[in-house]
Amino acid sequence: MDPVRSLIRGVLPPTGNRIALSVEGGPALERRAAQSLFPGKVLSWVDSGTSALALALLDIRHRRQAVPAPEVIIPAYCCPDLVSAAFYAGFTPVICDLAQNSCHYDQKALKNALSNNTLAIIAVNFLGLPESIDSIRRIVNPKLTAIIEDNAQWFPNRPGAQRTTSDYQTFSFGRGKPVNLLGGGLMVSNTSPPLETARRASSFTKRCLYYGKCAAYNALLRPSLYQALARNPLFKLGETRYHEHLAIRALPAGQSKLLTANIQTYWSHERVAEKRYRTRLSTINALSSLIDASNERLLRYPLLVESQKTRDTLIQKLNEEGLGSTKLYGDTIDRVDGVLTDRLRKAGGKTNAASFAQRFLTLPLHEGVKQHHIDRTVAIIESVVTPTE
Template sequence: MSWAVYPPAGNAVVLQPSSFDVAGLFPVHQLIWLQSGTAALAFCLRQHHLRHSQISQPEVLIPAYGCPDLVAAADYAGYIPRLVDLAEDTSEYDSGAFKAAVNENTLAVLAVNFLGMAADVGVIRSMLAESPNVSIIEDNAQWFPQPDRPVTTEADYITFSFGRGKAIGLLGGGLVACREQPLLLDVKAPKIDRLWPVKVRLYNALLHPALYGVVSRMPGLSLGQTRYHALTELAGMDPQPQAVLAANVERYGQFDAWREVCFDEAFTNWPHISVPGFSPQGTPAANRGRLLRYPLLLADSEQRDAVLASLSKAGLGATAMYRHALPDIAGLEGRFDRTTVPNANRFADRLLTLPLHAGVTRAVIERITATLARHLD
């Protein structure tokens, strides 16, 4: 067992100011800054219900594999979350399940960018041709735009998260970009976390594999555990992380994607492995932007768990991501029928993610691919 453990995601937070124009990435949108990505989603849902208050029990369609914060945002906003199964071997909605889920109470759809693979908002819009009042909210909690890959203008709302381990990780904060002037909502004033600078320095230090290895083995911390947490309020974003956002966005834009290329080359035509967002011809799909983590789908849960155990023992930063589809996430047990989302269950059973952050060296990538080869050859 390795005492050094690489974190699964996360880059050091830059604390210097920058003149980079973040608003310039959103030339046609109104921007609203909130305390989290969950709050950003809830804000969008509340906004749209205010515009269509005649629907007393609004529903929102959510992909059945994803972060439980999607459900928390729906709950806070007063929507009924309706889970929709995925298309086989992808993070996209299954078209048949999607069309069957739309009804007279459907008021919103969450189009989730998974690990940097964007949902096809155009296809979703076409499936809503007979439901013009339904809003599409593009959730980009795991991705952020760059000058060479800007945001789209197809969705009604776009949200981002700046939590720990996100594409732009500031230990907190969220952003809404909307096409229309937002209506007034009860949003509380930002809470100033006086310990935020201390937390950032600790976070930056803990990205070192030796320190992360110590902390990850401390009992009771449950690092990386996925469970449902209720959202209790909407508040503005703490001005401290907001003040250094520009510098971190600038650094994000300069990040070299060579790690993705190494994994792409390594896993081309491997048996028993498929790479979401990567074509059999060896090219990234059109919807793939910069990845937060590198996704693999193994043959089944037994193979995935065996590979994950070996990579974890070696401290190589691999994870099963959420591990379960939403019906089986801690805190959501009994709320949803897992038998209606078989593809999402299989996706959760087979998914393995590999680290792509700045701490990952070529030697780490070689160790990861060698470990996989031992299990799959």
């Protein structure tokens, strides 16, 4: 690609919509935008999605104190934050293989991973593709094993849309998430957890700094500015690393004031790129059946191709054009930098998860993706990948 044209076009961020800075006043947020999504549930507002997940695990452990060595099952391909939340709550993560050509559990492997110490299973909603809670329910004893629906990469697409049979749901409002506040999390449960997190007041200075940070983030989403970060070798954007979780804190008041406006903004986003990719890439995507089965809004478009060679070629060509493609985590969870593998338990093999990690890539779907980005992306993919049918 011509260097001058590259600089003019810039680089698309892989994910991230602008943060709406409208401050909502009035009654508590729980009784307005969010509570209406989860009627009859207890909402616990915390500082991150990892804290929300850790809080759910702490609640489960509190209710099953007779089990001295609690375990939680996680997918073999997942975000390392699942591991850090498990360690924080005193659980041993048990990694379980995926089904073939899927981002969800292999049911036989999941059944084999169960033990007398299994207190929880984390069911990941992967970029908007929900795990089948009912399938998991059929193989676990609900009195012994709780199901946590991890929705860090998804948020209900409209009022009244959220229906689930999981015991807990967790959400993230971090950078690049569906509802973006640059931080924050929510745990949804049937009863109040034993750990209370009182709402934190924030000073005028801290609020100003936070809103300034949001404004700077919004500016950096422009491809012409984002390329300064993406093309600088000193910034390792999108690198997947393990980070130890140190504390669970309440959601700061400054961030909570922006929640309602950003939920409404999220609901208003058009799904032009997603619809185009669903149609044009269906015959070359091994995940098409899962995507077609769900009408939920996707955070990024998930694409699973025939081989690692094809995936790597696509990543190279798309990113030479500044089109924001990523490998996401890049490898199975036991191979992520910083994860202490001796503290994990492996339940059988991880053949399918390893294959998934080698062949998977994502395409951006945020509001900054324009029609010319979509057309160039489709053209590159169709020139490299052979249709499966």
